Amino acid sequence: GDSVTQMEGPVTLSEEAFLTINCTYTATGYPSLFWYVQYPGEGLQLLLKATKADDKGSNKGFEATYRKETTSFHLEKGSVQVSDSAVYFCALRANSGYSTLTFGKGTMLLVSP
């Protein structure tokens, strides 16, 4: 079945450091890919998405490129802020039927001043 694998956390960075959170997936066909963010005590917020190979999703300085050849969708940000501290989830949605989201286990990001 479909699955998503994320790098384990926590990822600890200083403010203004470069961020990469790795995400790889296994799926039949060509799924859509998503990054969600969960701040403490809150639900999930969609951060960015890509629906086909080589698409780049971007939002709030975060970027991720859909790489079909490596089945990856790594999240990057050039300069993190303390306010970016949260748990980040990579997810996929199969483009068939009444598709739902399959999530990775999440990666906690901690940014210190």
Next chain:
Amino acid sequence: DAGVTQSPTHLIKTRGQQVTLRCSPKSGHDTVSWYQQALGQGPQFIFQYYEEEERQRGNFPDRFSGHQFPNYSSELNVNALLLGDSALYLCASSSGDRWTYEQYFGPGTRLTVT
């Protein structure tokens, strides 16, 4: 425009009891999905409701059941609670065709089973 709302925020139940969680979708949305998020894990899909019927279900036992009302709001019921049912339960709503819809999540209900 109100987003997805869920109630209650927190709930404590005893093993063997039954619980009902509620969700109101974002305005204009007609599809509701429920997810279970155990501590330190990603959300797991429970089921999805559309036009008052369950149209897709994840790998959860029959103790988990749901309902969707004509106004598109939804309930999740869990019978015979187990300690392992302790989790954050997330509701997500969506609209549009099956290929392109995005899911918007509510803040969740934290269920603790003792």
